[in-house]
Structure formats: C-alpha cells, structure tokens
Amino acid sequence: xxxxxxxxxxxxxxxxxxxxxxxxxxxxxxxxxxxxxxxxxxxxxxxxxxxxxxxxxxxxxxxxxxxxxxxxxxxxxxxxxxxxxxxxxxxxxxxxxxxxxxxxxxx
Numbered sequence: 001x002x003x004x005x006x007x008x009x010x011x012x013x014x015x016x017x018x019x020x021x022x023x024x025x026x027x028x029x030x031x032x033x034x035x036x037x038x039x040x041x042x043x044x045x046x047x048x049x050x051x052x053x054x055x056x057x058x059x060x061x062x063x064x065x066x067x068x069x070x071x072x073x074x075x076x077x078x079x080x081x082x083x084x085x086x087x088x089x090x091x092x093x094x095x096x097x098x099x100x101x102x103x104x105x106x107x
Contacts, residue, residue, distance in 0.1 A: 001027060001028065001029055002027060002028045002029070002052045002053060002106070002107050003028070003029050003031070003050055003051050003052045003053070004022065004028045004029065004030050004031075004051065004052070004053045004054075004055065004106070005030075005031050005032065005033065005047060005048070005050070005051035005053070005054045005055070006018040006019050006022075006030065006031070006032040006033075006055045006057075007032070007033055007034070007035055007043060007054060007055065007056045007057070007061055007065065008032075008034060008035070008056075008057040008058075008061065008085070009034055009035055009036045009039070009057075009061070009085065010034045010036055010038070010039045010040060011032055011033050011034030011039045011040045011041045011042070012034070012039075012040050012089065013085070013087060013088060013089050013091075013094075014057045014083060014085065014087060014094065015032035015033065015034065015057065016032050016040075016089060017087070017089055017090050017091070017094055017095065017098065018030075018032060018055065018098050018102065019031060019032035020090070021095055021098050021099065021102075022098075022102060022106070025103075025106060027106075027107045028106060028107065031047060031050070031051070033047055035061055035064045035065060035068070043065075043069070045069065045072040048069055048072040048073065048076070049072065051076065052076070052077075053076070053077050053079070053105065053106075054076055054077065054078045054079070055078075055079050055080075055081055055102065055105075056078060056079070056080050056081065057080075057081055057082075057083045057084075057085070058080065058082065058083070058084065058085075059080055059082070061080070062078055062080050065078065077105075079105050081097075081098070081101045081102070082101075083097055083098070083101070
C-alpha cells in the first residue's frame, strides 16, 4: 500500500479535496496537510516519514517544503501539480484538474 500525501498552504481547499478524491483509489492511502503556520492540519516530520509520495499544489510549496523539512524528505518523490489557489473545497473544476494530473503518478 503506497502512502500519498497532498500538500497546499492552509489544508482547507486543494489538498483536502485531493485527499478525498483519491481516498478510494486502489493500492494507496491518502493524507493531506498544510505548509503554513495556522494550517488546519499542519505538516509534521512524522507525516513526511509516513508518506511514500508527496504532491504539492504549487512550485512555492515545493520550495517551502525543501527549506523547512529538507532533513525529513530523505529523497522522497515530490510532484508539483501546478494548481493555483483559485478553487473552493470539492470544486468540480479542481476535481477535474486533479483527476487529470495525479493518476499518471499513482501505482
């Protein structure tokens, strides 16, 4: 079972949507977190250790992740989805984007 972590800024819109959309995907477990202070579910070193594959929504998230958690990444694969913060939770357009960009990276 591959463990897939979705990250955005506040863990309120994009990453929780991705976590839900792919929750029933065969062969994976999903989780989500936010990189900002005050995120609903803040990213922790333990969550990074749990994850096999990490998706970030923007390039800035990859930079922040590397700067703050470099020692906890251990060469894990990080995929940037290039999805801007323009969507509400479970927005149909956001779901369509996620369904187009995420599956090629899943088992």
